[in-house]
Amino acid sequence: MSENQKHTYIQIHPIDNVLVALTDLKAGTGIEFNGVQFNLVSDVAAKHKFTLRALEEGDPIFMYGVLVGKACLSLPQGISLTVHNIKHASESFALGKRKTEWTIPDTSRFENATFMGYHREDGSVGTANYWLIIPLVFCENRNVNMIKEALTEKLGFKKPRGYESEVDSLLSMYQTGKTVEEILQADLQKSPHELGSGKIFSNIDGIKYLSHDLGCGGTRTDSDALCGLLAGYITHPNVAGATILSLGCQHAQASILKAEIDKRDASFSKPLYILEQQQIGTEEKMLQLALKQTFTGLMQANKAVRSPAPLSKLVVGLECGGSDGFSGISANPALGTLSDILVSLGGSVILAEFPELCGVEQEMSDRCTDETLANKFMQLMRTYNARAEADGSGFFANPSPGNIKDGLITDAIKSAGAAKKGGTSPVTDVLDYPEKVTRKGLNLLCTPGSDVESTTAEVGSGANIVLFTTGLGTPTGNPITPVIKIATNTNLYNRMSDIIDINCGTIIDGEENTKQSAERILDYVIQVASGNIQPKAVGLGQDDFIPWKRGVSL
Known part of the structure; x- marks a missing residue:
């Protein structure tokens, strides 16, 4: 050849x-x-x-x-x-022999590497320092938005660039009698990023508002899972404290949230304020109390400072979205090599998106360190797929039109490439949504393949960095964890440079091998984890947060 x-x-x-x-x-x-x-x-x-x-x-x-x-x-x-x-089509799977032997990669380049993180009392280390304001039920979304409007600019937290100046240009042209054709051909004035008046709390990265449409009216299973997910965010190492707004009568009770917090951190000591509107009375009274408590919480959170931490304190979520036919041969294998390096250094990685493990179940179950984990994984896969099929859409229906257009024409093709993100190390734990990562090594987390739902879940399970590969371009981010976007091809990297951080099209172009790409990504991760580099999703304010309703979502 x-x-x-x-x-x-x-x-x-x-x-x-x-x-x-x-x-x-x-x-x-x-x-x-x-x-x-x-x-x-x-x-x-x-x-x-x-x-x-x-x-x-x-x-x-x-x-x-x-x-x-x-x-x-x-x-x-x-x-x-x-x-x-x-x-x-995909192979059937059953409990097999353990196949946990693997080739440990050379980690000498990173043996003594550290990142500058926020050390929490439970021993975890954050890559950021945020305050959360969370509604326990969708009825409180308006009050959360009222607090957001009151605090963001006054405290000097950055706002993403708006498009008000572009609208001003359009109004001006309309008022001066410009025609439709002239307006369509005109260049619009571009507004700068809005920055506020300077941060009041210099050691806090921001206040994040986790609005959602759950908490009541659905199944108790969904509301309980919501409480578990929110507890994962509240106890997350990237979070300094939280203000919770509750109506009072909803399924997602404050008592359930507290139990979920205790399950994840029995010695929880972060500032946490829970306000119930039906007990407090008027909206004004509740919001004034929420503002006072939040402000004093921010005063405490601002005392946190970064200090060195080993790479074993990283918990990296592995995600892909808008995948293409190059995902499985460039960016995903690069993340697999990075995963193996991080596992060898004592860190944790999370491989999720169970519909995108269809066809590789045998390999993943065989890699589980014991039969209990293997059986748990297989049971989760079978149950999930059966529920999807009962609604007329099994895992076979997972590929999106964009996936198909760019070469991923069956779910098994997509899955075989997606699984490459998990490298070759043994599976040390299998988690059902929204369980927390407690073991070092490769963790399998049951989530949908849907980008935002899966990323939301990985962070709720403890990911303090998310590596997100994309072949078509996806602007997904997360409120509290930096999401690093990695292009599978150079054309995408050049075309959508506003949302992409790293190019792995270099592998396709023959400019570097998988190991070189993995080490380059890990160097970048260390800088992001230390607060020295801000990924594009963070700068754009891409704070996507969608809890998973345990019904069918592929």
Whole structure:
């Protein structure tokens, strides 16, 4: 194979019977692979797959060394795979032998590395220092917004750039008689970022407001899970304290929240103020009390300062969204290598998005350190998929239109690439939403594949950094944990530079290998964790927070 051919298509695993196009390939293009020569019989877009040999209807299709689909009809050698000629398929799974042997990576470069974090009394270390204001029920969202309007600018906390000046330009053109065509062609005045008048509390990164639409009216399971999730945020190392607004009569009772906090931190000592409107009386009385308590809490939180912490104090959430056909061969494997490095250093990583582990269940269950964990993982996968199928949409329906357009045409193809984020280390724990990470190493957390719900859950379980790979471009962030966006391809990195932090398209371009990319990302993580670099999602105020209703969400 020529050097040029090596950079136009690849085989991911030796048993794969499809190749991946790294660039757009035209019908008639000559393919030479392992002594086999043929011409493409169709155009193949970059990121998509084509057959290495002819297939009959029903024949299995392998990628990443696992079953990812079956041919819907007879396929000639060299044809592009599409939703019309293959369908989702994955192997069955059962309790197997433990396969926890793995090759520990060279971590010498990071052995003595530290980050500057906020040390909490429970032994955890934060990468940021926030105050939370949380409604226990959606009825209190308005009051939370009233507090937000009162505090943000007065305390000098940064606001994302608004578009008021653009609207002023439009009004001015309208008032001076500009035509529709002239307005559409005009350049609008761009407003600067709004910064407030200077931070009053210099050691606090901000006040975050976790509005939501839950707490009552749904199932008790959902309200209990909400309390667990909120307790995860309140006890999170990136949080200094919290103000909770409760109506009083809702399912999500303050007593349930307190029990969930105690479950996560029996010696909880952060400032925590819980106000119940039905007990206090008028809105004005409650909001004045909330403001006084919050302000005094901020005075206490401002005493925190950063100091050195080992990398073993990092809990890294692994996420992907807007994935493409390069995700599984560039950014996701890079995160897998980083995960293995961090685990070797005594840190923790979280691999979530259970619909995107469909097809690799056997591998992940075999990697569990004991049979109890393996059985828990398999039971969660089966139960989740069965509930989805009962509603007419199993894991097979997980790929989005964007995924499919960019080469992820079955859930198993998507999953086999997504699982690469978890590296090769043993699975030390399996968590059901919204359980907290308590063990070092690789943790599996049951969440949807939905970007915001999954990121929200990972942070609730303790992630103090989230690494988020994307091939199409996703602006997701989190209120309290820095979310670092990693592009799978250089084109995306250049096109959406306002939301992307790191480019792993360098792997596709042949400029660096997976290990080099992983170490570059970890260097960046250390700077973000120390407060020296602000990821794009943080600067944009991308404070996405969506609790998972335990009903079906893929």
